[in-house]
Amino acid sequence: MIKKILIVIAIFITSVNFAQSRLNDYKYVIVPIKYDFLNEADKYQLNSLSEFLFNKYKFNAYLENKTLPEDLKSNRCLALQAGIIESKSMFKTKVKVQLKNCNGQVIYTTPEGESRRKEYKSAYNEALRNAFNHFATINYKYNNSNTLGNNNLEIPTEKTISEIEQLKKEIKQLKENKEEKVEVNKDLKTIKEPVNNTLDSKEHTLYAQKINNGFQLVDKTPKLVYTIYNSGKKNVYIVKDQDAIIYKLNSNWVISQFINNNLEVKAIDIKF
Numbered sequence: 123m124i125k126k127i128l129i130v131i132a133i134f135i136t137s138v139n140f141a142q143s144r145l146n147d148y149k150y151v152i153v154p155i156k157y158d159f160l161n162e163a164d165k166y167q168l169n170s171l172s173e174f175l176f177n178k179y180k181f182n183a184y185l186e187n188k189t190l191p192e193d194l195k196s197n198r199c200l201a202l203q204a205g206i207i208e209s210k211s212m213f214k215t216k217v218k219v220q221l222k223n224c225n226g227q228v229i230y231t232t233p234e235g236e237s238r239r240k241e242y243k244s245a246y247n248e249a250l251r252n253a254f255n256h257f258a259t260i261n262y263k264y265n266n267s268n269t270l271g272n273n274n275l276e277i278p279t280e281k282t283i284s285e286i287e288q289l290k291k292e293i294k295q296l297k298e299n300k301e302e303k304v305e306v307n308k309d310l311k312t313i314k315e316p317v318n319n320t321l322d323s324k325e326h327t328l329y330a331q332k333i334n335n336g337f338q339l340v341d342k343t344p345k346l347v348y349t350i351y352n353s354g355k356k357n358v359y360i361v362k363d364q365d366a367i368i369y370k371l372n373s374n375w376v377i378s379q380f381i382n383n384n385l386e387v388k389a390i391d392i393k394f
């Protein structure tokens with residue numbers, strides 16, 4: 123019996139140490155203003171309470187609508203994204219706190235916190251506090267040698283660069299053959315694309331995070347949308363795993379790519 127107890131204790135200590143080492147690689151926590159299972163921003167004050175509790179347990183947490191630190195603005199992979207998972211139960215309110223990295227990978231999920239209270243606000247608040255109690259065993263402390271923002275992405279090979287250079291020549295030739303060109307109006311706010319090509323309106327803002335030989339572009343979630351590499355030419359980038367390039371046209375960034383043998387060009391909003 124004692125042996126079994128010791129094994130359980132050893133497993134618990136190992137799991138706690140593993141969770142701590144993973145969490146310590148991240149400098150910040152971003153708390154959404156609205157959780158997916160609720161229909162209002164900060165309903166029952168769960169989001170503001172989450173920010174408070176993360177900071178209570180020594181994390182550096184921010185609600186997503188607040189002004190973020192400069193290093194976090196330029197590298198969203200320094201932060202974990204907080205979420206709450208609700209478990210349905212007739213007599214109990216049960217929630218878990220989950221933390222994901224900028225690529226959507228789950229880094230840590232707490233055990234369930236429970237409450238038997240009947241009133242929704244007090245029940246969710248109590249259950250959330252009980253779930254957060256598990257962070258007391260983690261003893262979080264940021265490891266400033268963190269290199270996770272780079273994600274250890276490979277540097278493009280000469281073959282890849284050559285293929286993209288050929289793609290750019292084909293795009294140029296295709297446009298010349300059709301006697302088409304992209305026109306930019308005088309105020310440089312609207313890009314017009316000729317018929318047979320498509321130019322969508324700007325996507326949501328993407329944030330550029332420096333990596334070796336390029337950038338990764340993430341949205342505000344933060345979720346990785348594109349990985350781009352330096353092409354050797356100013357303001358021209360190779361898009362990883364796509365027949366596409368991203369380049370600057372006057373004051374606008376555009377992505378040009380072949381989709382189903384059709385050339386498509388669209389504007390994208392990038393914050394470098």
